[in-house]
Amino acid sequence: MLLLRNGLLFDGSGSQGVRGSVLLDGERILEVGAVVDRSDYRVLDCEGLAIAPGFIDLHSHLDLQVLEGGRIEKIRQGVTSEVVGNCGFSPFPFIDDAHGLQEFAAGILAPGDRWNEGWGWRSASEYLRAAEERSSKMNVFSLVGHGSLRVAVAGQSQVPLSSGEMDRISGLLEDALGAGCAGFSTGLMYAPGSSAGSDELEHLCRIVARSGKLYATHMRSYAGGLVAAVREQLALARATGCRLQISHLQAAGRANWGLQQQALDEIEAARAEGIDVEFDIYPYQCGSTVLTQWLPAWALEGGRAAMLSRLRDRDRRRKIAIEMDETSAQLWSDITISGVETARNAVLVGKTIAEMAEARGVEPAEAALELLIEEEGAVNVISFNQSPENLRQLLSHSLCSVISDGFHVKGKAHPRLYGTFPELLGEVTRDWGWLKLPEAIHKITGKPAARLGLRNRGFVRPNYFADVTVFDPAKIQSHSSYETPDREPQGIVIVIKDGRIVYGQGA
Numbered sequence: 001m002l003l004l005r006n007g008l009l010f011d012g013s014g015s016q017g018v019r020g021s022v023l024l025d026g027e028r029i030l031e032v033g034a035v036v037d038r039s040d041y042r043v044l045d046c047e048g049l050a051i052a053p054g055f056i057d058l059h060s061h062l063d064l065q066v067l068e069g070g071r072i073e074k075i076r077q078g079v080t081s082e083v084v085g086n087c088g089f090s091p092f093p094f095i096d097d098a099h100g101l102q103e104f105a106a107g108i109l110a111p112g113d114r115w116n117e118g119w120g121w122r123s124a125s126e127y128l129r130a131a132e133e134r135s136s137k138m139n140v141f142s143l144v145g146h147g148s149l150r151v152a153v154a155g156q157s158q159v160p161l162s163s164g165e166m167d168r169i170s171g172l173l174e175d176a177l178g179a180g181c182a183g184f185s186t187g188l189m190y191a192p193g194s195s196a197g198s199d200e201l202e203h204l205c206r207i208v209a210r211s212g213k214l215y216a217t218h219m220r221s222y223a224g225g226l227v228a229a230v231r232e233q234l235a236l237a238r239a240t241g242c243r244l245q246i247s248h249l250q251a252a253g254r255a256n257w258g259l260q261q262q263a264l265d266e267i268e269a270a271r272a273e274g275i276d277v278e279f280d281i282y283p284y285q286c287g288s289t290v291l292t293q294w295l296p297a298w299a300l301e302g303g304r305a306a307m308l309s310r311l312r313d314r315d316r317r318r319k320i321a322i323e324m325d326e327t328s329a330q331l332w333s334d335i336t337i338s339g340v341e342t343a344r345n346a347v348l349v350g351k352t353i354a355e356m357a358e359a360r361g362v363e364p365a366e367a368a369l370e371l372l373i374e375e376e377g378a379v380n381v382i383s384f385n386q387s388p389e390n391l392r393q394l395l396s397h398s399l400c401s402v403i404s405d406g407f408h409v410k411g412k413a414h415p416r417l418y419g420t421f422p423e424l425l426g427e428v429t430r431d432w433g434w435l436k437l438p439e440a441i442h443k444i445t446g447k448p449a450a451r452l453g454l455r456n457r458g459f460v461r462p463n464y465f466a467d468v469t470v471f472d473p474a475k476i477q478s479h480s481s482y483e484t485p486d487r488e489p490q491g492i493v494i495v496i497k498d499g500r501i502v503y504g505q506g507a
């Protein structure tokens with residue numbers, strides 16, 4: 001028996017902290033509140049510390065890294081559960097060989113030597129079994145990605161699915177949900193998932209609705225098309241009855257900041273009519289993704305080799321550059337290179353596309369395309385997206401869960417990978433006062449647990465699994481920056497998963 005004695009207890013529901021103790025018996029919580037101390041208990045004195053449910057990251061891209069049992073970048077932030085398989089990318093399923101899946105998902109899931117990694121699972125059950133066996137310090141929940149499913153049945157082609165392909169993709173989705181996936185995700189800004197029309201999505205969301213599981217979407221647009229994109233997703237939820245989670249909601253790009261209020265109005269109106277919709281965001285003004293997301297869809301048709309041959313053709317490259325200049329929501333000076341494959345270009349990490357272009361004496365869009373050729377398509381970026389006012393409005397909204405959206409790159413990852421949870425509780429909540437502490441904790445515990453439909457995690461309550469994070473509310477702080485992201489946060493004292501100390505004294 002392990003007694004966490006006399007802390008400030010936050011149960012995960014959003015209610016005020018109360019002074020109390022928590023008694024853990026094996027992997028479960030036995031008692032909460034005024035626990036009578038006994039000499040045979042192992043005691044951790046929590047005087048002056050907060051006792052909270054283990055944090056749940058509802059949106060992670062560490063699908064492969066969670067399988068490396070020794071990784072600590074999330075555990076040391078207090079995270080005990082991660083949801084992977086987001087934005088249409090899951091490392092399963094594949095049919096004949098994993099090559100197409102790897103090519104599709106490597107930019108987000110597998111940094112470094114990314115085209116040659118021997119990863120990929122034939123089915124959700126194989127992946128989930130690997131996660132169960134290899135990820136002892138983290139609870140792993142996985143969505144199945146629409147992009148991965150589509151690559152499995154139709155490769156990189158961007159045409160509507162035939163009826164035979166529709167049958168096969170439906171079967172694969174049913175298999176994955178039946179095997180224990182927590183839901184389904186789409187990534188409608190990433191080819192080839194972006195080519196799905198509303199018929200395809202509606203058909204698949206009906207299957208998800210029947211399972212009662214979550215549908216999480218990286219929508220078609222977060223820029224000028226934000227409001228239309230929100231409406232499309234709300235219409236899907238309305239038509240099919242699926243439970244909708246809008247991933248990393250924001251209005252990206254200075255010119256679009258005014259659209260956020262309209263998007264929120266649409267979501268609130270849908271809630272009022274009974275649609276089960278919520279959203280999430282990370283606590284940073286910058287986002288991060290792959291540079292190919294700035295290319296028009298036609299330039300990506302057929303996959304990486306086809307894209308590279310278009311980029312090597314001078315006239316077509318010019319046409320692509322012009323379209324990029326017309327459609328980008330960000331200025332080229334707002335897009336910073338964060339990851340490349342070659343040693344030669346490693347010096348560009350931390351430079352903006354505009355700076356790189358100036359040094360090379362070419363136009364920025366041309367420079368971006370040159371870089372993609374040199375890196376054979378493998379470039380990650382961090383883009384300045386949001387205003388502080390908008391970010392505050394999102395984070396403090398009652399429908400918002402707080403997520404990391406973190407992923408690794410070969411270069412410098414976005415600091416959200418290493419700092420999201422301490423950043424939320426320290427800077428955002430304590431220092432800026434954007435949220436109250438119980439509310440901030442709720443957004444990373446009870447709320448994401450409810451979205452996942454978990455009945456035994458996300459709260460500190462008797463009989464729940466003993467996932468507990470003890471932290472010092474006065475000291476908690478992220479030390480991750482854009483320049484030096486991989487730094488240990490301060491103020492996380494003990495992290496317990498299933499009754500076992502996985503971080504802190506006694507781990």
Ligand SMILES: [Zn+2]
Nearest residue numbers: 087218247248
């Ligand atoms: Zn996404």
